[in-house]
Amino acid sequence: MKSLLMTHPDCLQHAMENHPERPQRLQAVMEMLEQSGLSGDMDMKHAVEARTDQLTLAHPLQHVEFIEQSEQPNQVVKVDPDTYMSTGSTRAARLAAGAVIEATTRVLDGEYSRAFCAIRPPGHHAEIAEALGFCLFNNIAVAALTALQRPDINRVAILDFDVHHCNGTVDIFKDNEQVLVCSSFQDHFYPHRFLDFSNDHIITTPMSVGTNGRQFRHLIEKSWLPAIEDFKPDLIFVSAGFDAHQDDPLAEINLNEDDYRWMTKLIISLAGTYTAGRIISTLEGGYNLTSLANSAKAHVEVLIQS
Numbered sequence: 001m002k003s004l005l006m007t008h009p010d011c012l013q014h015a016m017e018n019h020p021e022r023p024q025r026l027q028a029v030m031e032m033l034e035q036s037g038l039s040g041d042m043d044m045k046h047a048v049e050a051r052t053d054q055l056t057l058a059h060p061l062q063h064v065e066f067i068e069q070s071e072q073p074n075q076v077v078k079v080d081p082d083t084y085m086s087t088g089s090t091r092a093a094r095l096a097a098g099a100v101i102e103a104t105t106r107v108l109d110g111e112y113s114r115a116f117c118a119i120r121p122p123g124h125h126a127e128i129a130e131a132l133g134f135c136l137f138n139n140i141a142v143a144a145l146t147a148l149q150r151p152d153i154n155r156v157a158i159l160d161f162d163v164h165h166c167n168g169t170v171d172i173f174k175d176n177e178q179v180l181v182c183s184s185f186q187d188h189f190y191p192h193r194f195l196d197f198s199n200d201h202i203i204t205t206p207m208s209v210g211t212n213g214r215q216f217r218h219l220i221e222k223s224w225l226p227a228i229e230d231f232k233p234d235l236i237f238v239s240a241g242f243d244a245h246q247d248d249p250l251a252e253i254n255l256n257e258d259d260y261r262w263m264t265k266l267i268i269s270l271a272g273t274y275t276a277g278r279i280i281s282t283l284e285g286g287y288n289l290t291s292l293a294n295s296a297k298a299h300v301e302v303l304i305q306s
């Protein structure tokens with residue numbers, strides 16, 4: 001069975017000069033997947049925009065309307081100090097969420113067991129009613145809630161190894177015991193919201209500055225594995241951010257491509273045990289174009305092996 005690659009060129013329309021979350025990120029990932037032959041080994045599909053009734057699974061209608069109404073023709077506006085919108089941003093954000101929704105639907109329909117969504121803007125900082133940290137809609141949360149509408153899906157796990165804490169995903173699922181959220185992140189770091197929030201199904205794994213691959217692997221095994229083994233998810237989602245890489249300019253954690261391969265292998269092994277192999281992974285952060293592309297390649301290469 002081939003794996004699915006969801007993307008859309010209009011995700012590049014969301015653009016602001018001199019901002020780290022830039023179209024070149026997605027271009028670098030897609031070029032790497034093409035040059036390495038990985039995208040040729042996958043079924044590549046163009047996303048369609050998430051509908052409002054899908055986005056409102058995770059966000060109130062007022063938030064969706066706020067995003068739509070914030071976009072102004074031919075100018076860049078800020079919806080939070082770090083988060084901008086340009087012409088085309090609403091479409092890009094709807095396509096990003098739509099990609100993860102479609103990946104989920106196709107995996108649950110049995111067409112694929114693995115999917116990677118090469119999209120932007122990212123989603124994991126978007127809270128219930130707030131755009132934040134380069135994120136407009138919480139792509140993975142919308143998709144997880146889509147999955148939970150299926151009668152045979154009662155528990156989903158969201159595994160987030162982006163270097164930033166997934167405050168938005170935590171906000172959306174903090175009271176939803178059907179969703180296990182595991183997040184590793186640089187401690188005392190952006191976005192400084194929900195950093196200390198944890199309960200039985202919200203697992204936080206803070207990492208001190210300079211954490212290396214060996215320490216990262218130990219932390220994941222100690223904090224995530226028991227939670228996942230207890231929870232027994234029916235489906236695994238991955239918030240795949242690659243900004244914990246040692247070359248990333250936004251953070252101070254020292255992972256490399258081998259650590260992303262290790263992480264992906266671990267997720268595949270868990271999926272083999274609990275989810276009949278089903279994994280939906282989506283791009284979050286990663287701001288050094290070279291390490292982003294190389295890390296995404298390492299992740300996808302392992303992900304699509306059967």
Ligand SMILES: [Zn+2]
Binds near residue numbers: 162164285286
């Ligand atoms: Zn990040």
